[in-house]
Amino acid sequence: MDGSPKQLRIGLAGLGNVGAGVFKNLLKNAELLHERTGAELRVVRVAVRDPDRKRDVDVPAEILTTSWRELVDDPEVDVVVELIGGVDDAFELISSALRAGKAVVTGNKAVLAERGKELVQLSEEQNAPLYCEAAVAGGIPIIKAVKEALVGNHIDSIYGIINGTSNYILTRMTAEGIAFEEALAEAQEKGYAEADPALDVNGWDAGHKAIILAWLSYGRWLHPDEVSVTGIEDVSLTDVAFAISLGYEIKLLGVVRKAPGNERIEVRVAPSLIPRDHILSSVDGVFNAVAVRGDVVGETLFYGSGAGQDATSSAVISDLADAAENLINGVGCTGFVPHGDFGQALPLADTVSGYYLRLGVADQPGVLAQIANITGRHGIGILSVVQPEPEAPAAHIPLVLLLHDASQGTVDAALAEILDLGAVQADHALLRVESLKS
Ligand SMILES: NC(=O)c1ccc[n+]([C@@H]2O[C@H](COP(=O)([O-])OP(=O)(O)OC[C@H]3O[C@@H](n4cnc5c(N)ncnc54)[C@H](OP(=O)(O)O)[C@@H]3O)[C@@H](O)[C@H]2O)c1
Structure with a gap:
């Protein structure tokens, strides 16, 4: 953060679906954000893979680069936003930025699920904050809810519909009797599913998010091998119909919980029958919802768009606003202390x-x-x-x-x-x- 007027100078790595949304919405709500944070949130550098690609946003050519290292090395950049996706390059990028003492914002659940423990440790060692609101359930502010709003609770359980593509497919199978392959093709056509939807339908996108929620709730980074994940590829129309006739609906459900008196935590994702009269069963299409039960608050429910350009960029921008506020106040890593370290994962x-x-x-x-x-x-x-x-x-x-x-x-x-x-x-x-x- 330089002198006055106050600015948060942003290095944006990735200008795809989410990155372009962040760029666009920072401009759209620049005045509002200035009023609220006291700082101008300004993108000063953007890294992409292909500088010649046609994009929906107008980024001045002079701030574009094909090397994310330039963002990390640039003393004019206060915060690096990692929206390139994947694990290896993203890990390199985030860890280099933290080592350079920069704040980092990421929406990347895969890198957090695989290497979150190292990244959080590095963030603390470097006193450089790492924010990740967009990594779980897109636009739903579930990270801040668990970390801040529910700080006075032991978390008893979290049940989440946290993959929009799977939920869209299951909703279509349930409502219209459309087979899995057809519903998947439809999701791809509408732009809900990735060109390679493997992580959506094999359950691992939700698995990564469940690992992050378990860390926030119980203070332990589970290795992906400790988490049981089953996708929706084998859900048949026969089972969808039987479930309905029995008073249930099949949803891809992430479960994060700890039995009372049991220090081992349970993290799993699987297509599951949930009662049709439970509010989660009415979460349809690409929407997400997360039900969190705390020992003080009781039951809470968070609902909204779990993906997409605008919803996800809203989460990234909320992290940028926090970054601006912390920089203005000279606060480094806010040192989130998850409550307790609950030993091992409960075997499946x-x-x-x-x-x-x-x-x-x-x-x-x-x-x-x-x-x-x-x-x-x-x-x-x-x-x-x-x-x-x-x-x-x-x-x-x-x-x-x-x-x-x-x-x-x-x-x-x-x-x-x-x-x-x-x-x-x-x-x-x-x-x-x-x-x-x-
Ligand atoms: N899409 C969603 O709704 C959503 C929701 C929540 C979280 N997320 C997370 O947000 C992240 C970004 O997702 P997305 O959907 O925006 O991905 P995307 O559309 O594939 O965009 C990726 C962007 O990163 C750039 N890029 C990739 N590798 C790079 C490298 N080595 N150096 C510089 N730039 C590089 C690409 O450049 P080119 O444009 O030149 O190819 C592209 O602009 C992912 O971690 C994803 O899991 C996405």
């Missing part, structure tokens, strides 16, 4: 929920009794059974069981025995059922 086999199990079984007497015998021996209660009347005679017919809360390990062991029964086909579906009550 020990995580507990209800289950939806769809089997293909021979249409003959006694099969249900054999299955119930196995679940009973494993101590798993059956909540309900659905076996629709076959429209025409068939060798195998679907049998759907809703199972009471049980550990994944127990259910897996019982399922292995069930699938060994001669009357049961190998093809099946096992999904979590989350009551969302604790």
Whole structure:
């Protein structure tokens, strides 16, 4: 921050979807931001890969560069905004900027999930703040909510619909009966999904966000290997329809929680059945929502656009406003202290929920009794059974069981025995059922 008038001089790395939004909206609301922060938020340098690419925003040629290092090395840059995405280059960029004593703003959940521990440590060592509001749930201010507004709480649980593309696809499958591939193509056509939507549909985009939320809540950076992530690629229209008939809806749900008295934390992402009368089930299309339960506040819910140029740039700009305020007041790294370090991740086999199990079984007497015998021996209660009347005679017919809360390990062991029964086909579906009550 130079003398007067006060300025926050921004080096913007990346002018893609989000970067262009930041550039555009900083100009659009320049006066408002000046009034509110007391500083002029000014982009002084922009790094891109291809300087000749046609863009929606007019960036003066003299401030464009193809080397992000120029932003880091430039003494005229106060804060570096990393919006290039990916892990390796982004890590290099963020760590170099922090080492140069600059504040950094990033929207990159992948680099935080993979290398967040090192980056936060570096930020503290260098007394250079690292802000990341845009990294989880786009425009929803969930990072600040957990970090600041809920600072007086132990976090009991977080349940989040935190990937807009998956939610769009599941919403279309549920509302219109459109198959996964068709709904995905639609999401791509509308620009919701990336050209390579792998991280969206395989669950890892949500997995990265869940890792960040777990760090904020419990003070521990989980390694991605400690997190169980299942995407939506294998969700079938058959299961979507059964879920509805049972009073549920299938959502890609991120779960971050800690059982009372258990110091191990549970972080997982999977397509899950949630009750249709729970408010999260009404979160449709590309919208995101995060339900946070704290021991003092009780239940809270945050809803909004989880991605997109304007929504995400709103989050980046809020970090820039914080950066401006901290620079004006001579505050370095604000040293966020997450509450406690809760040892290890809870192994997947020990995580507990209800289950939806769809089997293909021979249409003959006694099969249900054999299955119930196995679940009973494993101590798993059956909540309900659905076996629709076959429209025409068939060798195998679907049998759907809703199972009471049980550990994944127990259910897996019982399922292995069930699938060994001669009357049961190998093809099946096992999904979590989350009551969302604790
Ligand atoms: N899109 C969203 O809605 C959203 C929401 C929340 C968070 N985020 C996160 O925000 C970040 C940016 O996402 P995006 O959608 O804006 O990505 P994008 O559209 O692919 O844009 C990436 C930008 O970075 C530039 N770039 C890439 N590598 C570079 C390098 N080595 N040096 C200099 N510039 C480089 C590209 O330059 P060229 O233009 O010249 O190719 C491009 O301008 C990602 O971490 C993403 O996860 C995105």
